[in-house]
Structures are given as C-alpha cells and as structure tokens.
Amino acid sequence: xxxxxxxxxxxxxxxxxxxxxxxxxxxxxxxxxxxxxxxxxxxxxxxxxxxxxxxxxxxxxxxxxxxxxxxxxxxxxxxxxxxxxxxxxxxxxxxxxxxxxxxxxxxxxxxxxxxxxxxxxxxxxxxxxxxxxxxxxxxxxxxxxxxxxxxxxxxxxxxxxxxxxxxxxxxxxxxxxxxxxxxxxxxxxxx
Numbered sequence: 001x002x003x004x005x006x007x008x009x010x011x012x013x014x015x016x017x018x019x020x021x022x023x024x025x026x027x028x029x030x031x032x033x034x035x036x037x038x039x040x041x042x043x044x045x046x047x048x049x050x051x052x053x054x055x056x057x058x059x060x061x062x063x064x065x066x067x068x069x070x071x072x073x074x075x076x077x078x079x080x081x082x083x084x085x086x087x088x089x090x091x092x093x094x095x096x097x098x099x100x101x102x103x104x105x106x107x108x109x110x111x112x113x114x115x116x117x118x119x120x121x122x123x124x125x126x127x128x129x130x131x132x133x134x135x136x137x138x139x140x141x142x143x144x145x146x147x148x149x150x151x152x153x154x155x156x157x158x159x160x161x162x163x164x165x166x167x168x169x170x171x172x173x174x175x176x177x178x179x180x181x182x183x184x185x186x187x188x189x190x191x
Contacts, residue, residue: 009174013076014042016143017172020079020134027133030122035084036130037164041155042077049078049169052154067183068150074179075171079134080155082164083127085119095121109165114153116165127166134170144173146180 017040024038041049053069056062072078086109088101096118098104109116131147138145151169161167173179 010076013143013172013174014040016138016141017042017077017079019141020137020145020170020172023137024079024081024130024134027126027130029126029129030089033087035087035123035126037080037082037084037161037167039080039161040077041080041160045160046075046078047073049151049154049158049160052158053150056150056154056157065150065154068148069154071146071148071179071183072151072169072171074175075173078151078169078171080152080161080167080169081127081130081134082152082155082161082167083119083123083130084163085117085123085127085165087123088120089122091122093121114149114156115167119165124166127168131168131170138170138172144175144178144180145170146178 021038021040024036025034029036050069050072053065053072057065057069086105088096088104090101092100096104098107098118104118104120107118109118135145135147148169148171151171152167155161155167155169156164171180
C-alpha cells in the first residue's frame, strides 16, 4: 500500500521540530548556564496560538499579527524558544541599563505589552543563539521556517511557557514554495 507524501511530510516535520529543539538546547550559552525553556506545539494547540494572534491583531489593529497567524495556521508545527531573562550574568556590564548586576536584580521586573523586563543582555544573546541554531537545523533539513516575534507574544499571553520572560516562535512547513517569505505586508484586521 502506498504512503502518500502528505503523511510522510507531516511525520518528517514533527521529527524536524524535535531536532530543532535539540539544536536550541545544545546551543552555546553564556557561562554554560541553560535558562532556555522549549516546546514543540502542533495540532489544536498550534491553532490556539494562531487564534490568539488574530485576537491581538484586533486589539492593536496590527495587521502583521493576522499575516503571521495565517502563516502559523498553514504550518505543521512551531518550536517555541523562551528564556528566563531576569537573572543577571554577574559582569556589571551595564547593557541592561543598570550600573551593576545587583541593581538589575533588585529592580522589579515588569510586564510590557508582550514580555517582561528588563532582561540581561547575555540571556538575550543566549536566546538569539538558540534561535539561530534551531533555524539552521531546519535549513539543513530543507524545512521552511522563519523566526517570529508575534508567535512568542501570543504564546506568552496563553502562558504556554510560564517561566519564560521572552518567547519567540519558529513555525515550520513543507510546501512547494516557502509560505514565510514573499508575503503581503499584512492583511486587513477584521473587527
């Protein structure tokens, strides 16, 4: 009995998402301290993130959330990559806006529109390196992907990675042409 490509593509994409997660986990981190929070989301839960993105679009009149939510709906899965950002690295570098790490740690961390901060620069760098590692793995596997801020904003509102202060999403797809590039600037926000 033949197995048609659609079945294998779905299975292959979920395996790719798992490998992307491993790449993010094993990415280099400042002082070897792992403050990443990771999850692969697919099926109904993935579509709940897309629905939350559409809700944000209506609240903010932000068409990019509609466009990216549509991309997420067409995706098989999404890798969520989050970081616990309020921990300091201990260098007193000042990049967070405070003179010392001690001052940074004492300040109340506040929730902004999408994420909580301030964040230690080194935790932000760790997040970026993990995202790059995961996207590179997808690329090596010829899996279409794109790092998306808006997915993370919706995932944060849904409390999908509650210990993460910042979350980004990398949706994945296998189509004849990547759904994540050559996209319209945004679509109309339906109220």
